[in-house]
Amino acid sequence: MTSDAAVYVLHDNPEWIPPFARAFAAEGVELREWPLGTGTIDLDAAPPAGVFWSRLSASSHTRDAEGAKDAARATLTWLESWGRRVVNGSAVTALEVSKVAQHAALRRAGFDVPRxxxxxxxxxxxxxxxxxxxxxxxxxxxxxxxxxxxxxxxxxxxxxxxxxxxxxxxxxxxxxxxxFLLSADTFVTRAEFIGGRFAYAVRVDTSAGGFELCPADACAVPENGVAAEPLFRLRTEVGPQHPLITQYEAFLAAHGVEIAGIEFMETRDGRTVTYDVNTNTNYSPDVEAGVDDPAGRRVARFLGALLAEQTAAAADVAAVR
The missing domain is CATH 3.30.1490.20 (ATP-grasp fold, A domain)
Structure with a gap:
């Protein structure tokens, strides 16, 4: 692996990259963008050296990136065929772009899921x-x-x-x-994981109606066509030793998911319902500003460490030769 190896972020929305670019710069890790749905790949040529992080979004088709899903599948398969280190690889795309796949995987793992x-x-x-x-x-x-x-x-x-x-x-x-599930309180919870390990949990305030009663993705059920903006803050009572968190970590490991957010709701009839696995997670600026170790920088360190491992391994191979 050459000395100019970098972390590549495969994505379909450049508007989501700046916070990560700042976090990577702060950690001294080079981040290079790899837009999905454009360009070409030579299937018989080796990919560049580095670590490849897939941020394919299930909503890519709404941002003039209709081909991003298939481009991600093709590109990730090509990278993996050359032995490149891929984070959230080709198998993970099946979860990102299909709630049916998420529901089936969660149900099989024993989680309570919505009918x-x-x-x-x-x-x-x-x-x-x-x-x-x-x-x-x-x-x-x-x-x-x-x-x-x-x-x-x-x-x-x-x-x-x-x-x-x-x-x-x-x-x-x-x-x-x-x-349609009735929440026990006016919030749902999103647990963030980096490197397969718990980072923090976010309480998503739904009192304005954005999530109220709705076991949906991180989105609002529109009220008269207008979605209310949710409010985010840390949910400190949900920590790494929480039984649900340890179950989520095992679930992510079983499916090869390394960076993700998982959302759940506690209902008025005593259920804890898991309804979304988001492998294209973004972080709330308000939450990030209030934590000692922001998730964006933890992602940068995680991927930077993988890059260092890859570079060291390549150097050892070169020394033997």
């Missing part, structure tokens, strides 16, 4: 909805940003939505119908 029905296309939506109680919500299988998230209090309103011009077609054609 969910996956419907392919429009046909069958109205009939399938009758399997749930009202109210219920819809969401897109490949989501993020609250894509397709709507609440319905009457089947008749849902029928009109499905048949009407405002129906939101999911990019992969899969609409999810999901039970």
């Amino acid at each position: 969910t029905i996956a419907v392919f296309g429009r046909e069958g939506l109205k009939e399938s909805a009758r399997s749930l109680e009202v109210p219920f919500i819809t969401k897109h299988n490949q989501g993020g940003k609250g894509l397709g998230v709507r609440r319905f209090d009457r089947f008749e309103d849902f029928d009109a939505y499905v048949d009407g011009p405002d129906f939101e077609v999911a990019v992969d054609g899969i609409t999810l119908l999901q039970e």
Whole structure:
């Protein structure tokens, strides 16, 4: 591995990179951008030396990056075939871009998950909805940003939505119908993990209605078409020894996920429901400013250490030769 090896961040949204660029600069680790969905790769040529961090977003298609998902799959497979160190590699993309995959993996691991029905296309939506109680919500299988998230209090309103011009077609054609959960308090929790280990937990305030009663991604169920801004702060009583956190760490290890946020809700009927695994996690500036060891810098140190390991290993091989 050459001395100019770096950490490469594969991404589909340049607007999310500046906070990480500052964190990496503060830790003295070089970060190079690798935009997804553009450019070419020579499958018979070796990739550059370094560590490769995938930040593919499930909502990439909403930002003029429709090809990012397939580009990520192809690029990560190519990198892995050459033995490059990849963080959140090709197998992890299946979790990022599919809530069906997340639900199946979480359920199999023993977590309480929301009752969910996956419907392919429009046909069958109205009939399938009758399997749930009202109210219920819809969401897109490949989501993020609250894509397709709507609440319905009457089947008749849902029928009109499905048949009407405002129906939101999911990019992969899969609409999810999901039970509507009542939160025990006006917040949901997001636990952040770096290098597969717990970093901190964030309490997401939903008192303004952004998340209230909604087991959704880090997004708001729109109220009259306007999503309220959630408020973020540390949830200090959720720490590394919390039983749920240790279970999450085991889950991430089993699926090869090294950097992620996992969201859960504590309901009024005593359930703790896990509903989202986000392998493209971003960090709240308010939270980051208030912690001794910000997550952005922890990511930089984690990836920088991997890069140092790769560089040292390459140097040892070169010395033997």
